[in-house]
Amino acid sequence: MKAIHLPLVTHLHHHNLDLTKNRVPKVYAYQDVVKTSKKSNRLGEKLSNLLNIQKNDPPPSTHSTLNNIHEDKANTPTMSPKEDISDRWRDIHGVHEWEGLLDPLHPLLRREIVKYGEFAQATYDALDIDSFSEYCGSCMYNSHKLFDKSGLNKSGYKVTKYIYAMSQIDMPQWLERSKLTYTWSKDSNWIGFVAVSDDEESRRIGRRDIVVAWRGTVTPSEWYENMQRKLESIGHMDSKVEHGFLSIYTSKCDSTRYNKSSASEQVMKELKTLVDFYKTKSAEQVSLTITGHSLGGALALLNAYESAANFPKLPISVISFAAPRVGNIAFRDELYQMGVKILRVTVKQDLVPRMPGIVLNESLQKFDDLTGTLEWIYTHVGAELKLDVRSSPYLKRGFNFIGIHMLETYLHLVDGFVSSSSTFRSNAKRDVALVNKACDMLVDELRIPTCWYQLAHKGLECNSYGRWVRPKRDPEDIPSPTSREENTYGF
């Protein structure tokens, strides 16, 4: 396995020097270093044992001018004006495996990658993760509100369907679960959505684009340990995929409210409806783009495989972020034969794309090495856009495996990527603050709080009696197994 560069404790000391320069009180700096370096040290050692990592790393920059850069950008739009790509959409959609478009990265492709990544990000931002909420594991908003609430109101797409997957399948529960006895569903989790481009966006991109976005999750190592050794046949050929991913995609149970049909059946039904309507009835040019981050990237691949089998002539692309390996070589070959185009966005320092093989466990913060047993079985598919955390002057040095794996970190690096040989794009417009939504990756000079994406008072509100209570959900936001934007579309 190729050696990767991971900054270890030495750079935390550098970092600490920076801090001291900024006159942070010793007691803080000291504690920071104690905490961070101890952890990184442990992780670092474990890692270097696992991957014989080279411990040398360029000294971090002092970010002296970052503050100004950031200040200057504070009052500028976060997006470049949309350009018409109607005559080049097939290239950007990967008809030629994105050859010549990735390094250097074509500006039009960069923008589309970020667009799809932000769809995937919405599945995290809108998820109810309050384990004391009876709606834990559902989307907080009605599907027609999702994009507004996620800052994607200008995306030019409309959500047509929410997808649910079982959370009590034959593996340790890894999805969001409520601690309550009576909840919207004990068995299911909101796992993604289907959306379709509106007329204006369709004109700009040259076809009616159907998107499926799959939500990922932090996966406890137990889950990998129990599941990732088991390959399971898919289709009628030799294709095999990881059992855990497949069971999330295909599990159903009649006694549940949301999974009488599996995630697979839900999404395929919706795709059939949309393809029939736009392709068959309206004779439009239609494409399918499937995206997802981490585990969501794995589900995207399974979804693409099934879609290709069901819609032979439909142009199908997968744009995945930080996705683990999913299947064997036969699975990869079959995807190729069916013409599925796959673009894997990875970060050099991220471990998840090396899975199965290495397993990280957020709660216990340890690594397990399964490489020996699994490496040969699993294989990656498709073209790769390989990013490097160290290319961004906005990101902290020091090993932070959660932060490095975060989708927002990926989107930031895509936004700044010019080519593997050039530095971070100085005119990158995407809001840097987003990176710290749920982690601690931005350098202090930017003054962005860590893990700042949070509700006021975690959703509690002070009622007229002065008591802090959890407000009832807006009825239209209470999940329903059957809801669909019937009215918006004439299906």
Added chain:
Amino acid sequence: MKAIHLPLVTHLHHHNLDLTKNRVPKVYAYQDVVKTSKKSNRLGEKLSNLLNIQKNDPPPSTHSTLNNIHEDKANTPTMSPKEDISDRWRDIHGVHEWEGLLDPLHPLLRREIVKYGEFAQATYDALDIDSFSEYCGSCMYNSHKLFDKSGLNKSGYKVTKYIYAMSQIDMPQWLERSKLTYTWSKDSNWIGFVAVSDDEESRRIGRRDIVVAWRGTVTPSEWYENMQRKLESIGHMDSKVEHGFLSIYTSKCDSTRYNKSSASEQVMKELKTLVDFYKTKSAEQVSLTITGHSLGGALALLNAYESAANFPKLPISVISFAAPRVGNIAFRDELYQMGVKILRVTVKQDLVPRMPGIVLNESLQKFDDLTGTLEWIYTHVGAELKLDVRSSPYLKRGFNFIGIHMLETYLHLVDGFVSSSSTFRSNAKRDVALVNKACDMLVDELRIPTCWYQLAHKGLECNSYGRWVRPKRDPEDIPSPTSREENTYGF
């Protein structure tokens, strides 16, 4: 030292069983126990070594009906109607050392204790702790807004002055510090305020009540280790007090903006102004009540000592929460002789009131034992209202030294306290949810998130360009060394 009961890992297992009963997924319950029990185990062992604690504890209740109780209360006021105490205020203010009023706790006294405790709580709730804010360590609000913003708008008091203390005194910095180079003040912290009862409240309580509320802090062990061994003379008699507390109270520096005068000088100047105005000019009956939590309780005692020397005939009381020992026996005796009345509210399981002697360090989560060297020097003063975490059915079993020390936990226990022999007051009205503001003390059945007292997006706001930025402070909320509610009062 009297042995205290601390629930150790065994009860965490009980707790876990409870959780499982509520069908929390194994993966959670498992991780909970691993995390919590490991920590508690370590702490528990350390503690039992330090204090030879008995490890037996009554099995925790199942809290079966709590949910309903809480639901029922959700739509009721959090305060009983205010009663006229004008004819009994001296008793309630401690003229007879609260004899016969503490066990059982007199309802009128209970209410006054909570009132003063909530003033102290406001010094925490309104503090800017964003280390990336240029106002870190200041109060977020102008003094005339403080009570509105802290839910004390019906308190019947008005803030007249903010107090600042040096944060760069000759000890490891223990106050809130900004990481920025240019800030409102590199040297000072908002440490408390002076307030005075309005006419209506003064009629109800039988006198014009001046309140000084002192803010506490989590104190790094370094600070204790360096400071708590040093006693320093105060006044001209044999009285000695802990050097660290005294230097916070008395430090000043001409080159600073906020501490050209010390906290002591600021508060005494304000007290003189108020006493002159209400007592001398208006010939009103005036009292002084000084309150504070943790370190704030120590400062309250120093402030009371100085006030008694300056205002011989003024009725002065201290109501402190979780305060450590401050001085020697001569200091205590002098306070008595000067007629200062002191009510110490303590929680049996809280370690801070045992300090100096035991030192806890939040960041490193360890205990240091200085008891041998210090026990004999320091002594507590005044009457004690002793609470027990286990008296409340709303609070988790299991040792949580931060949660047990929190002022909100204290106020909850005061609100429910009837007598040392009776159970938690079933008609206690104070909002239970407040306990979890900054800790994890409430049982799951109440469904209150942990550490929920937080700003939306940690204060970031999305501007018109779609960028997340830290909004500028309302000019009137920017701290000023000289500000005083001149207009409200005719001083």
